[in-house]
Amino acid sequence: MANVASGWIGRRAGLRFPMASGLLVAGVGFWLLRHLGATSSYESILAGMIVIPAGIGLAVPLMTSALLSSVPRSRAGIASGVLNTMRQAGGGMGVALFGALMARQGLPGVQTALTVASALLLCGAVIAALGVRRLHDSADRLSAASRLAPAAARRC
Numbered sequence: 001m002a003n004v005a006s007g008w009i010g011r012r013a014g015l016r017f018p019m020a021s022g023l024l025v026a027g028v029g030f031w032l033l034r035h036l037g038a039t040s041s042y043e044s045i046l047a048g049m050i051v052i053p054a055g056i057g058l059a060v061p062l063m064t065s066a067l068l069s070s071v072p073r074s075r076a077g078i079a080s081g082v083l084n085t086m087r088q089a090g091g092g093m094g095v096a097l098f099g100a101l102m103a104r105q106g107l108p109g110v111q112t113a114l115t116v117a118s119a120l121l122l123c124g125a126v127i128a129a130l131g132v133r134r135l136h137d138s139a140d141r142l143s144a145a146s147r148l149a150p151a152a153a154r155r156c
Contacts, residue, residue, distance in 0.1 A: 002057030010062045019062040020129040026055030027121030034114040038107060066132050
């Protein structure tokens with residue numbers, strides 16, 4: 001549900017704050033799971049399992065919008081491909097590291113992985129808050145570039 005609402009939220013609030021908030025919320029979800037144990041009840045993990053997808057669902061579509069609005073339209077396909085490649089590679093590395101920690105350390109490894117995931121999402125939230133330009137700035141630049149491109153093409 002959060003990914004459906006993220007477009008509406010992003011149009012009204014911009015990309016920066018909702019993206020950072022989504023990453024922060026997901027980090028809180030991982031933090032809530034860091035005490036996961038062999039006897040943990042379903043109820044004890046439910047909050048984290050609800051909060052994580054809510055945060056990621058809010059942040060990821062806005063990240064895609066931020067990236068695609070920062071490149072010329074003629075490069076949008078390349079940018080999208082690079083984004084998805086990096087997303088898949090990062091996910092694969094994360095699963096491999098999580099599995100290695102779990103295999104080597106068992107439950108303490110899982111707890112470490114959840115804590116590290118929480119910290120990385122917090123770092124991502126800070127980067128999003130400080131480094132993402134406002135969408136309308138990029139959109140205005142792209143709009144101006146698209147108006148100039150047909151005129152430049154006619155001159156050639």
